[in-house]
Amino acid sequence: MRPVFDAKDLARYPFLQEAQAKIAGSQLENLETFLEGEVGRRIIERATDRLESAISLPPQALNDHFREFHARIPNALESLYAYGMARVIASCTGDRTVIERLIGYEAWRSAFYLSSEADEEKRTEVARQLGLEVSGEAVPVVRYVEMVAGLREPLWRLVNREVKGGFVRVHASELDVLLRERIRVVIRGRGLPGVPPEVCALLAPAVGHVSGVLQSQMLRDLGPIDESRYPPCMAALVAALAGGANLTHMGRFALTAFLHTIGLSTTQIVEVYQRSPDFDIEKTLYQVEHISGSSGTEYTPPSCATMETNGLCVNRAALCERVGSPLGYYRKKKGGPQQAGTAGRDPPSGSSG
Ligand code: SF4
Structure with missing residues (x-):
């Protein structure tokens, strides 16, 4: 017989069918009304904390984090709804890095509880719903x-x-890791809820906060700006500007997005373009700000494949064989961590650095 999962179980394993049904039957379905109430505000706060932890904590710190803060889940039902709300906020950011970080965090979280699940029937049922009958x-x-x-x-x-x-x-000692990865696959496979723009607008403070946390974390991960670690393609673009050459639209977009992502301020980026023969400060300032996020979309540098298609992949170095984007090159060269979802968004039409 199927075990009965209580609210605490559903909060621990929110991907279960029973948990999904609970979220679907909740007021979360009528978000606009719900968000304005006191409980709604509390859940948004918990969801934002969850996303902040997902973005900021490295995997090796997660188990201690769960042990410290979540071993006794306070108000299990609110915790379950916070899971749903975190997915809504992540969807509103539209940022793949936020989404991937949340998926990873949730997978570690549920795996943490599963590894200490004392009820064998529940453990078996969770594994069955994950499609992992070992x-x-x-x-x-x-x-x-x-x-x-x-x-x-x-x-x-x-x-x-x-x-x-x-x-x-597989060895028994490896099962926990495989369960965690299976949870990751299942959560990713479900996708994120499509959220109407008016609901995202209501959540704007939380969405803005999460995007800011991500930006700060990325800069921390990248460390101090270090020109000696620029990938050959970006070094070539900077050198071309210094030599008085004009860059193509794509070259300007790629360089601006790269410099912004590694932490250069708008003023510092504009200074790089000052050497360009057709330098126009107002136009450049507008374009740099647009690519850096004033339009509501923060663009990331193109992938190596896109750079190559546009004739911008030049002077390849040995490290190029091991990266998928100029940003990946910069990170690896610095010995920093790799992150998902940091390359490949197309440039805005008509923009340039
Ligand atoms: S392989 Fe990638 S990082 Fe290396 S030069 Fe080409 S585009 Fe740049």
Whole structure:
């Protein structure tokens, strides 16, 4: 018989069908009214805290964080609704990094509770709903490949595993990691709710706060600005400007987005363009501010593939083989962490640095 999950269980495993039904049947469905009430405001606050932790805490700090703050979930139902609200706010930011950070955080959170779940029936049912029925510590190959896609250590690579009869052998000690990755796949697969613009407008303070937290965290991750770590393509664009050359539209967009993302201020970026022969301060200022987020969209530097298509991938270095974007190059060169969702948004039409 299926175990009965109480409110605390649903708060711990909010991806369960029972939890989804609870969220769907709640006032969250009528967001506009709900947001204006006292409970609504409290849930927005909890959801914002959740997103802040998701963005700021490195994975190695998460278990301690959950132990410290969530081992006894206060007001389980509000915690469950805060999960739903965090997804709504993440959706409103439209930022892939925020979304990926939230998915990772939720996966670690549920896996944390699952690893200490004393009720074997509940643990089995959660695993069943995750589609992870492990028989004799073996996982179907297709499922295994899907789960380990985000794991970088060589030990997870299929070539390093024992595969027999369509199953991959796993050790008991590895199950928690696989469960966590499976939760990540399931949450990502559900996507985020589509939120009407008027609801995002009501949530604007929370959305703005979360975007600010992300910006600060990215700058902390990147560390102090260091020109010696610029990827060859960006160094070439800066050198071209210094030499008095005009840049193409895409070249200006890529350079501006790159310099903004690594932390240069608008004034510092405008100074780089001062050397350009067609320099026009007002136009440049407007364009730099537009790409930096005054339009409501903060653009990130293009991927290496887009740079290459536009003839901007030049003087490739050995490190280029291991990165997918100029920003990735800069991070790796500094030895900083890699983040998801930091490259590839297309430039705004008609903009330039
Ligand atoms: S591979 Fe990427 S980082 Fe390297 S030069 Fe080309 S675009 Fe720049």
